[in-house]
Amino acid sequence: MSQTAEQHQSLWLLTASPSIWAAHFVLCYASAAIWCEKFAGLGGSLTAVRLAIVVYSVVALTGIGIVGWIGCGRHRFGDAELPHNADTPEDRHRFLGFATLLLSALSGVAVLFVSLVALFFGECY
Amino acid sequence: MTHHLRELCRGIEPPSQRDSGAKRAEVALPGSAVALLPDGHSRIQSALNPAGVEAAGIENLFWWMVAGTTVVWLGVMALTWHSVRTHPESFNRRREAFIIVGCGAILPTVVLSILLVFGLSALPGLVAPAPSGSLKVVVSGEMWWWRVRYEPAEGQPIILANEIHLPVGEPVQFLLESDNVIHSFWIPSLAGKMDLIPGRTTRLAVTPTKTGLFRGVCAEYCGTSHALMKFDVVVEEKEEFNRWLAHQATPAAPPDNPLAQRGEKQFLANGCGACHTVRGTNAAGVVGPDLTHLGSRLSIAAASWPNDSAHLRRWIADSDKIKPGAYMPKFDMLRSDDVNAMAVYLKGLK
Incomplete structure (x- = not known):
């Protein structure tokens, strides 16, 4: 049996995708708020912020995709049978891999939902 | 029109207050009162009784939301029903996985995505400013009443309180201010809510489409008498509105008795x-x-x-x-x- 991450009790990867989602949301919100308040003003163009949001979103989705891919790989690793609730490193490994994959899917959808706002708003309100 | 509005207003009085000897319920209960109104008068404060372009858009969005969430709810209920009814011996992993992922993840995501796009596409129109040259009304949130300042294109500003008249069919630009706490300006039948935030001026465009009496409220808790911070909104024909505004600009007549x-x-x-x-x-x-x-x-x-x-x-x-x-x-x-x-x-x- 090869060494698995869970033999070191590591949960960090599980939190990675939701953290990227949260960071993406804060960045989008702060960028729009600061831009409209300090630079563009009421009715000013949001083009610069929309471009920034596209960049943030591509970076965030790439990060979430990588995390999800690693999670998927962990879920596929080993011979532990469903439902992965035994107190063994192998079961934890597959369970956490699957949970990481699902959280990544959720985070990816959330990032897209946040980004959608940039499609519809062209100026500061 | 004015007489009719007065009759409407009398109808707003809660039953406890119509009782001449009533000492009970000294504080009027506006919410309950409105709910008790006969003849559809309760609809003066209903987002489902749109009398404005913006409110009609919100009502449309509301019904789409109801339809979308009903689809999600039915999907989840069907999933629950299926999980209770399925016997262990007939368990098919591929089929169950398809149902769980389909009804539990893909269906809600697709429906929510459609609703989100629909809602977002409606938002810019709801928060857009009124065309330049529109009637400008500055509303200040006080504790607990509304200071209203009409700023006509010509002449001095006209300061009033707790009652707003609007011309039907014309966009009006509200500018909203507060120097105390956060309030929220909401005329459910005409438009969406907009917060009044100390230190800022927010704006709300309203285009009434029907004449009548409507009710506005403060929609953000702002202190002890928040629930009693309301205002009357009268939408009338342009000529009638002009007469009303011109009269409001005049000084008070000396008492005659x-x-x-x-x-x-x-x-x-x-x-x-x-x-x-x-x-x-x-x-x-x-x-x-x-x-x-x-x-x-x-x-x-x-x-x-x-x-x-x-x-x-x-x-x-x-x-x-x-x-x-x-x-x-x-x-x-x-x-x-x-x-x-x-x-x-x-x-x-x-």
Whole structure:
């Protein structure tokens, strides 16, 4: 049996995708708020912020995709049978891999939902 | 029209207050009162009774949301029903995985995505400014009433309180301010909500499409009498609106009968002018609502009570009981005939 991450009790990867989602949301919100308040003003163009949001979103989705891919790989690793609730490193490994994959899917959808706002708003309100 | 609106306003009075001898329920219960109104009058404060372009868009969005969430709910219920009914021996992993992922993840995601796109596409129209040249109305949130300032294209601003008249079919630009706490300006039948935030000016464009009486409220908890911070909105034909606005710009007419003249003297002698303005007199206070044409309004105490002499008397003598926490002091130390004279004077400020 090869060494698995869970033999070191590591949960960090599980939190990675939701953290990227949260960071993406804060960045989008702060960028729009600061831009409209300090630079563009009421009715000013949001083009610069929309471009920034596209960049943030591509970076965030790439990060979430990588995390999800690693999670998927962990879920596929080993011979532990469903439902992965035994107190063994192998079961934890597959369970956490699957949970990481699902959280990544959720985070990816959330990032897209946040980004959608940039499609519809062209100026500061 | 005015007579009709007055009748409507009388109907708003809660049953407990229509009882002449009623001492109970000193504080009007606006929410319950509206709910009890007969003949569809309760719809003056309903987002499902749109009388404006913006409110119609919101109502449309609401029904799409109801339809979308119903689809999600039915999907989840079907999943629950299936999971309860399925026997372990007929368990098919591939089929169950398809149902769980389909109904539990993909269906809600697709439906929510559609609703989100639909909602977002409606938003820019709802928050867009009114075309330049539109009627401008500045509304300030006070504790707990509304200061209203009309800024016509020509002439001086006209300061009023707790009642807004709008011309039907024309966009109006509201500019919303507060120098105390956060309030929220909401006329459910005409448009969405907009917060009044200290230190900022927010804006809301409204285009009424139907004439009538509507109810506006503060939709953000702002202190003790938040629930009594309402206002009447009258949407009328353009000519009628112009006449009303021109009249509101004029100073108050001097009282024309001895009782009202005595009331005016009492009003000025007891310091009411330190807080209230009555244009055409020495009363020029700006702490409280402008009372120049109080008698022409549909209600008093920020649309909490009908505007008649009896309620005016009670408001002057015991304001805190009607509106807890109000800054208006009660004048229960005055003789009742003086209070009566003041009520007659104020009611006569048409």
